[in-house]
Amino acid sequence: MAKITFPDGFVWGAATASYQIEGAATADGRGASIWDTFSATPGKVLNGDTGAVACDHYNRYPDDIRLMRDQIGLDAYRFSIAWPRILPQGDGAVNPAGLDFYDRLVDGLLEAGITPYATLFHWDLPQALEDRGGWPHRGVVDAYINYADVTTRRLGDRVKHWMTFNEPWVFTFLGYCAGIHAPGKTSWADYLAGMHHFLLAHGGAVPVIRQNSADASVGLVLNLNWADAASDSAEDQAAVARAMSFQNNWILDPLYRGEYPADMVALYDEAGIMPEIRDGDMARIQGAPDFLGVNFYTRLVVRHDDSVEILRFSDVPQSGEHTEMGWEVSPESLYRLLMWTWQNYAPEHLYITENGAAFADEVSADGAVHDERRLNFYREYLTNVHRAITEGVPMRGYFAWSLLDNFEWAEGYSKRFGITYVDYETQQRILKDSGKWYAQVIENNGF
Ligand code: FCB
Numbered sequence: 001m002a003k004i005t006f007p008d009g010f011v012w013g014a015a016t017a018s019y020q021i022e023g024a025a026t027a028d029g030r031g032a033s034i035w036d037t038f039s040a041t042p043g044k045v046l047n048g049d050t051g052a053v054a055c056d057h058y059n060r061y062p063d064d065i066r067l068m069r070d071q072i073g074l075d076a077y078r079f080s081i082a083w084p085r086i087l088p089q090g091d092g093a094v095n096p097a098g099l100d101f102y103d104r105l106v107d108g109l110l111e112a113g114i115t116p117y118a119t120l121f122h123w124d125l126p127q128a129l130e131d132r133g134g135w136p137h138r139g140v141v142d143a144y145i146n147y148a149d150v151t152t153r154r155l156g157d158r159v160k161h162w163m164t165f166n167e168p169w170v171f172t173f174l175g176y177c178a179g180i181h182a183p184g185k186t187s188w189a190d191y192l193a194g195m196h197h198f199l200l201a202h203g204g205a206v207p208v209i210r211q212n213s214a215d216a217s218v219g220l221v222l223n224l225n226w227a228d229a230a231s232d233s234a235e236d237q238a239a240v241a242r243a244m245s246f247q248n249n250w251i252l253d254p255l256y257r258g259e260y261p262a263d264m265v266a267l268y269d270e271a272g273i274m275p276e277i278r279d280g281d282m283a284r285i286q287g288a289p290d291f292l293g294v295n296f297y298t299r300l301v302v303r304h305d306d307s308v309e310i311l312r313f314s315d316v317p318q319s320g321e322h323t324e325m326g327w328e329v330s331p332e333s334l335y336r337l338l339m340w341t342w343q344n345y346a347p348e349h350l351y352i353t354e355n356g357a358a359f360a361d362e363v364s365a366d367g368a369v370h371d372e373r374r375l376n377f378y379r380e381y382l383t384n385v386h387r388a389i390t391e392g393v394p395m396r397g398y399f400a401w402s403l404l405d406n407f408e409w410a411e412g413y414s415k416r417f418g419i420t421y422v423d424y425e426t427q428q429r430i431l432k433d434s435g436k437w438y439a440q441v442i443e444n445n446g447f
Pocket residue numbers: 017020166167170223295354401408409417
């Protein structure tokens with residue numbers, strides 16, 4: 001096989017999120033988040049799992065930094081900051097101990113020669129803000145901008161890569177419309193209002209972050225969707241356009257063009273669920289981010305389906321390899337998506353901010369975790385990232401999801417995404433074969 005070499009300076013990282021790894025849910029003045037509430041509600045998370053302990057990273061972060069440096073050789077680490085540690089009530093009083101934790105984490109990373117990439121919001125909204133209406137309530141916008149201000153004022157001298165949000169489609173749609181994620185609501189209008197407020201919060205926070213963090217690069221992370229049609233029929237082709245517009249253009253158009261996509265506006269208008277858009281809102285939202293982070297796991301194959309309200313499409317199960325999440329392994333879709341994103345929006349820089357796979361790992365008799373399928377997954381997806389680079393897509397880096405096995409939201413601990421195995425009884429970490437392979441990729445800047 002031909003050797004694949006990435007451009008000089010390509011950033012190799014791994015990613016995590018606060019609620020999924022930190023644990024220490026009540027330590028040092030942390031307030032409750034919607035995920036504490038949701039996971040404590042019977043029936044919401046598989047096996048009743050919660051993030052109360054998770055990987056105990058809040059206490060074990062020095063060991064985890066050593067793992068990143070000595071065993072993997074990471075250039076960069078993408079983590080998220082827990083809003084309820086910084087502002088336990090969402091706004092109002094700041095909790096100094098919460099800021100101190102991230103201060104120690106950032107200093108530890110820098111001492112280890114690892115560049116911190118910080119996400120401000122990876123879904124753990126303070127419960128106090130949810131009690132006031134959450135993302136569907138416009139008051140959340142100012143609360144978020146204040147949180148971003150407080151946090152970047154403290155860390156902005158050392159953290160120079162900021163992501164305002166992780167996967168807004170997931171926390172608004174799965175959280176407020178599909179009811180699968182916290183806070184478990186099921187309203188289309190709430191979903192679209194939540195989206196609009198996320199966009200306003202992002203747009204309002206960017207200049208604040210730039211001011212607090214000199215020369216920082218400020219972006220956001222989207223789980224962009226790649227959809228293929230189940231057939232050549234005009235109806236199925238139109239279903240693909242809706243699937244892409246629903247999940248991708250709905251966010252990218254406001255950011256890059258200052259307007260919502262007309263095809264979806266027409267559908268939402270007809271259903272009477274468009275959010276309130278005030279004078280000046282779209283101008284506050286519009287602005288190309290310094291970089292776009294793309295999280296990518298699988299594709300959808302869709303067909304026209306009149307039984308599905310509003311969207312009128314559904315996905316068609318495929319044969320072929322699937323991960324434990326039931327997600328099809330489709331590496332070439334990542335290449336197609338990157339080309340599509342670049343050709344339609346011309347982002348200045350792109351990162352893969354998450355990519356990875358859940359498989360049913362086991363510790364073998366030799367004490368190792370031989371996760372060959374995950375290793376192959378990474379090799380195939382990275383090959384397609386490289387292919388996009390050779391065609392001119394300005395990719396700047398790649399972050400594996402995830403550094404550690406962790407709390408996989410509604411799936412609890414049942415799904416292992418780590419390049420490092422975590423024994424939740426003992427908190428022992430074992431670098432999997434995929435992680436060892438990734439360490440070599442980093443060392444050689446390719447494979
Ligand atoms: C993404 C999330 C991340 C993780 C992976 C598997 O949607 O951003 O937290 O759960 O999926």
